[in-house]
Amino acid sequence: MLRLASALTLAALLGLTLATAPALAQSRAAAPTPPPPVVPDALLQAPYEPQLIRLSEIMGALHYLRTLCPSPETGAWRREMQALIDAEATTAERRDRLTQSFNRGYGGFEATYRTCTAAARVATRRYADEGLRIVSDITSRFVN
Known part of the structure; x- marks a missing residue:
């Protein structure tokens, strides 16, 4: 008897699933999810982006200069x-800008000294x- 009840319950559930499947398929097809809007990287930039780029350049210069004139902070x-x-x-484009700025700072002093x-x-x-002034400015203006 228990097997029959289980079989009937399973059959009923299967029947309900099959009966509602076309309705579910129709409701899914009727409302496709729109793709997320594409936001240009320029709009995603932090308000302190120019200072961050300059800081990256300074860090590149300091990396070269500290290698040239060794100190405890070399590296x-x-x-x-x-x-x-x-x-x-946050994006590959931003990573590239920061890296290029660091390399520009390094290369500028490498060519000179x-x-x-x-x-x-x-x-x-x-x-x-x-660099310290830039960090102080960014943290005082943009960090909560």
């Missing part, structure tokens, strides 16, 4: 840049100060 600027990219590069000079040390201090 730290590249690691910090990687952390910045990991946190801020071949040895550690007094001018290279002054540039290091100035760039570190500018």
Whole structure:
């Protein structure tokens, strides 16, 4: 008797499923989900994007200068840049912009300085100060 009740219940459920399947199929076909709107990367940019690009360039310059004039923080600027990219590069385009800025800063000083000079040390201090100002500005204006 229990088997018969189970079989009847299963048959009833199967019948209900088959009976409602055309209605379900029609309701799904009638309302296709529209694709999400495409938002250009320019609209997704953070309001502090120009400062972030400049900061990336400064970090590239400092990475080169600290390699040229060794200090305890040699290599730290590249690691910090990687952390910045990991946190801020929400799209491939943005990752590329940040990376290009870092490389531009590195390359600019690589073309100018071949040895550690007094001018290279002054540039290091100035760039570190500018980077600190940018970070302070971004955090005071945009971080809750």
